[in-house]
Amino acid sequence: MLAMNYRGPGRVRASHKPMPEILHPQDAIVRVTRSCICGSDLHLYHGNVPDTRVGTTFGHEFTGVVEEIGAEVRNLRVGDQVLVPFNIACGKCIFCQQGLFGNCHESNPEATAVGGIFGYSHTAGGYEGGQAEYVRVPYADVGPTVIPAGMDLDDAVLLTDVVPTGYQAAEMGGIQVGDTVVVFGAGPVGIMAAKSAWLFGAGRVIVIDQLDYRLEFVKRYAQCEAYNFRSIEDPVLFIKKITDHLGADVCIDAVGAEAAGSAMQTITGRKLLLQAGSATALQWSINSVKKGGVVSIVGVYGPTGNMIPIGNVLNKGLTIRANQTAVKRHLPRLIEHVQNGVLNPKELITHRIPLQDIADAYRIFSDKLDGCIKPLLIT
Amino acid sequence: MNERENNEHKINESNKKNENFNNGQALKEKLGAKLSHIKGWAVDADPKNDPTYPMRRREKTSSSSWVRPPQQSGHEHILHSNERPDVTRVFGTAAPAKGLSGMIRRCAFKYSEGRFAHWLLLLVADRVNTVEGFANDIAHGKSCHYLTDKGINAQWKYDRKTVVTKAAVGAAVVGLLAGICLRRHIPNIMPEKRHIWGLLDKHSKLQRFIQDYERMMRR
Numbered sequence: 001m002l003a004m005n006y007r008g009p010g011r012v013r014a015s016h017k018p019m020p021e022i023l024h025p026q027d028a029i030v031r032v033t034r035s036c037i038c039g040s041d042l043h044l045y046h047g048n049v050p051d052t053r054v055g056t057t058f059g060h061e062f063t064g065v066v067e068e069i070g071a072e073v074r075n076l077r078v079g080d081q082v083l084v085p086f087n088i089a090c091g092k093c094i095f096c097q098q099g100l101f102g103n104c105h106e107s108n109p110e111a112t113a114v115g116g117i118f119g120y121s122h123t124a125g126g127y128e129g130g131q132a133e134y135v136r137v138p139y140a141d142v143g144p145t146v147i148p149a150g151m152d153l154d155d156a157v158l159l160t161d162v163v164p165t166g167y168q169a170a171e172m173g174g175i176q177v178g179d180t181v182v183v184f185g186a187g188p189v190g191i192m193a194a195k196s197a198w199l200f201g202a203g204r205v206i207v208i209d210q211l212d213y214r215l216e217f218v219k220r221y222a223q224c225e226a227y228n229f230r231s232i233e234d235p236v237l238f239i240k241k242i243t244d245h246l247g248a249d250v251c252i253d254a255v256g257a258e259a260a261g262s263a264m265q266t267i268t269g270r271k272l273l274l275q276a277g278s279a280t281a282l283q284w285s286i287n288s289v290k291k292g293g294v295v296s297i298v299g300v301y302g303p304t305g306n307m308i309p310i311g312n313v314l315n316k317g318l319t320i321r322a323n324q325t326a327v328k329r330h331l332p333r334l335i336e337h338v339q340n341g342v343l344n345p346k347e348l349i350t351h352r353i354p355l356q357d358i359a360d361a362y363r364i365f366s367d368k369l370d371g372c373i374k375p376l377l378i379t
Numbered sequence: 380m381n382e383r384e385n386n387e388h389k390i391n392e393s394n395k396k397n398e399n400f401n402n403g404q405a406l407k408e409k410l411g412a413k414l415s416h417i418k419g420w421a422v423d424a425d426p427k428n429d430p431t432y433p434m435r436r437r438e439k440t441s442s443s444s445w446v447r448p449p450q451q452s453g454h455e456h457i458l459h460s461n462e463r464p465d466v467t468r469v470f471g472t473a474a475p476a477k478g479l480s481g482m483i484r485r486c487a488f489k490y491s492e493g494r495f496a497h498w499l500l501l502l503v504a505d506r507v508n509t510v511e512g513f514a515n516d517i518a519h520g521k522s523c524h525y526l527t528d529k530g531i532n533a534q535w536k537y538d539r540k541t542v543v544t545k546a547a548v549g550a551a552v553v554g555l556l557a558g559i560c561l562r563r564h565i566p567n568i569m570p571e572k573r574h575i576w577g578l579l580d581k582h583s584k585l586q587r588f589i590q591d592y593e594r595m596m597r598r
Binding site for chain 1: 406407410414416417418419420421422423424425426428444445446447448449451452453454457458459460462463466467468469470471472473474476480484488492495498501502504505506508509511512513516524525527528529530531532533534537538541
């Protein structure tokens with residue numbers, strides 16, 4: 001079968017790999033119908049996530065058709081059209097029982113801090129990802145969800161990560177009616193976080209990024225204010241000025257380890273790897289939020305450590321909330337929102353690229369070429 | 380605080396909550412009218428949003444408090460964090476650790492996730508693995524994929540300027556290195572350029588250092 005093949009930092013190709021097999025009685029084999037490249041895949045692509053081995057296949061956002069099931073799978077049938085959450089979760093451990101499907105204790109032997117994730121390095125369990133024609137799906141009774149009749153596959157594939165992650169970012173912000181919410185990052189997750197902030201009752205939503213075409217998109221799509229930090233020079237000062245010098249009630253870091261905007265963070269975090277990525281967006285979030293406010297983190301960072309103003313967290317009495325998204329917990333509500341037209345995720349998709357051109361797809365997404373917001377891979 | 384005061388306190392607290400709730404309701408109605416153009420505005424507003432949500436269940440639990448799924452076979456060869464007692468019941472088999480990079484990875488897993496050495500060794504292993512992968516490509520005649528693997532086609536199509544800049548910088552660096560390496564041969568190849576190389580030699584500390592070194596060795 002054809003699959004994406006990682007060859008080292010900045011290099012990927014499509015190549016033929018053996019078909020996946022059932023390795024556990026609760027496995028399923030899914031034929032992929034849609035898959036996406038996620039912003040967090042770029043951390044792997046750039047070689048910033050430890051234990052990313054040559055020859056692995058990335059991809060944790062995909063839909064497909066069930067081709068084969070293991071002996072203990074009860075909830076799926078061969079031929080079902082499913083969307084597969086990016087988390088691999090057993091559904092039984094204490095964390096899954098609390099709805100923390102991103103923190104499953106039975107899916108990732110290599111690290112205890114994070115649960116298993118499809119195609120996200122051996123640090124996240126060493127699973128093959130969905131940027132392929134077929135993929136093995138462990139714990140098939142827990143994660144995969146049958147796509148409701150009539151739902152567009154393009155909407156369904158974005159329900160595997162982008163939409164729930166943006167939604168959880170807003171949820172973790174504990175947004176109260178009338179709150180001012182600042183979202184750092186106008187990538188797909190940031191756009192969804194801005195859109196979701198309104199659903200929780202925000203009174204004002206502001207998005208900060210450096211790419212004008214994305215800011216234009218988010219302004220229209222999420223009906224919010226959008227500013228380019230390159231033109232406002234000091235984003236923290238700017239936010240203070242437009243919020244009565246108090247700061248925002250909630251700040252959301254929807255960027256993570258690849259943030260631009262600070263030479264110091266870029267050099268130490270992205271170039272020299274002396275910290276677990278560039279924490280510029282997080283630094284701005286902490287400094288821009290009101291005293292007693294909430295910082296919600298969904299941007300992905302590495303496992304070591306980052307330079308952030310933790311003293312300000314203490315002095316301002318901030319609440320920091322963060323987690324890998326528990327996709328399964330949000331799905332019922334989000335499917336309802338998509339079906340009711342409250343959310344229209346497929347508008348984010350700007351590029352449809354065949355799987356065999358995967359190297360070009362990564363380059364376009366990574367370098368933000370051709371007005372790219374979200375590339376979809378066609379198998 | 381006696382019982383009566385305690386009751387009064389409870390009533391006051393309750394009233395405060397109701398007041399906040401009513402204020403919230405009023406604000407919701409006011410903003411609802413203003414933001415009616417945003418479909419679904421405030422439909423998920425929840426005043427009880429718990430900062431630790433969804434970690435509300437705090438009953439005492441242990442790793443033996445759930446029925447573990449059956450074990451996937453082949454777990455004996457899987458590296459696992461030393462912060463857990465055994466391999467999880469399922470695991471990925473994308474790229475088993477092997478070669479020199481595999482040895483480094485095995486060494487990394489002797490350290491816990493909290494140790495910098497664990498992650499540093501894994502990053503080193505990744506870079507070694509990249510070289511191993513490239514060597515494997517050469518062995519299988521796939522080294523010519525290097526530029527296409529980097530997405531050069533897309534970059535050429537949408538960002539030609541960067542490709543040209545990178546190529547120019549690359550050529551300049553290679554040219555400079557070649558010039559240094561072939562410094563003694565180039566004047567013979569291009570005698571008319573001798574004065575240029577002579578000028579370079581005159582100002583090059585490296586050249587002088589090499590010449591001194593060679594002279595010393597001849598002695």
